[in-house]
Amino acid sequence: MTNRVASCSCGQLRVTCEGEPVRISICHCLECQKRTGSVFAAQARFPREGLTMEGRSTQWTRRGDSGESATFHFCPMCGSTVYWEPHGLPGFVSIAVGTYADPGFPPPHVSVYEERQHPWALRAHQLPLEHEF
Known part of the structure; x- marks a missing residue:
C-alpha cells in the first residue's frame, strides 16, 4: 500500500496518507x-x-464559492496550509498537493471553477524552459 507524507514548510505539521487519493483536482475559485x-x-x-x-x-473556517464551508489547518510556525476538512463531505480531508513536495505525485483529473481561470494558467507547459535566472 502507498504511503505519502505531506508537511508544512518547517516540517512541524505533517499528514501521513495511507492509500491512494479518491480525487485529485485543481480549483480556480x-x-x-x-x-x-x-x-x-x-x-x-x-x-x-x-x-x-x-x-x-x-x-x-470559511465559506467557499460553492456556499459550503471548510475548516483549514495551517502551521502556526510557518503559515503553510496543509489540509482542510470540507463540511459538505464528512469523512474526507483535502490535502494541498504541493505539501508532498513530490514531482511524481499523480496529476489532477478534475478542474473546477474554470470560469474564474486565468486565461494563461494551464499553458505553462508551453513556455520555453529557462535555464538561467
Whole structure:
C-alpha cells in the first residue's frame, strides 16, 4: 500500500496518507486563489480513516464559492496550509498537493471553477524552459 507524507514548510505539521487519493483536482475559485497566492490550487482528497495528523495546527473556517464551508489547518510556525476538512463531505480531508513536495505525485483529473481561470494558467507547459535566472 502507498504511503505519502505531506508537511508544512518547517516540517512541524505533517499528514501521513495511507492509500491512494479518491480525487485529485485543481480549483480556480477566487477563494483558492487568495488562499494559495497562486492562480489555482491543487488538492488531493482522502478518506479520513487513512490519515494520521501530527503537529500543531491553527484552524480557520470559511465559506467557499460553492456556499459550503471548510475548516483549514495551517502551521502556526510557518503559515503553510496543509489540509482542510470540507463540511459538505464528512469523512474526507483535502490535502494541498504541493505539501508532498513530490514531482511524481499523480496529476489532477478534475478542474473546477474554470470560469474564474486565468486565461494563461494551464499553458505553462508551453513556455520555453529557462535555464538561467
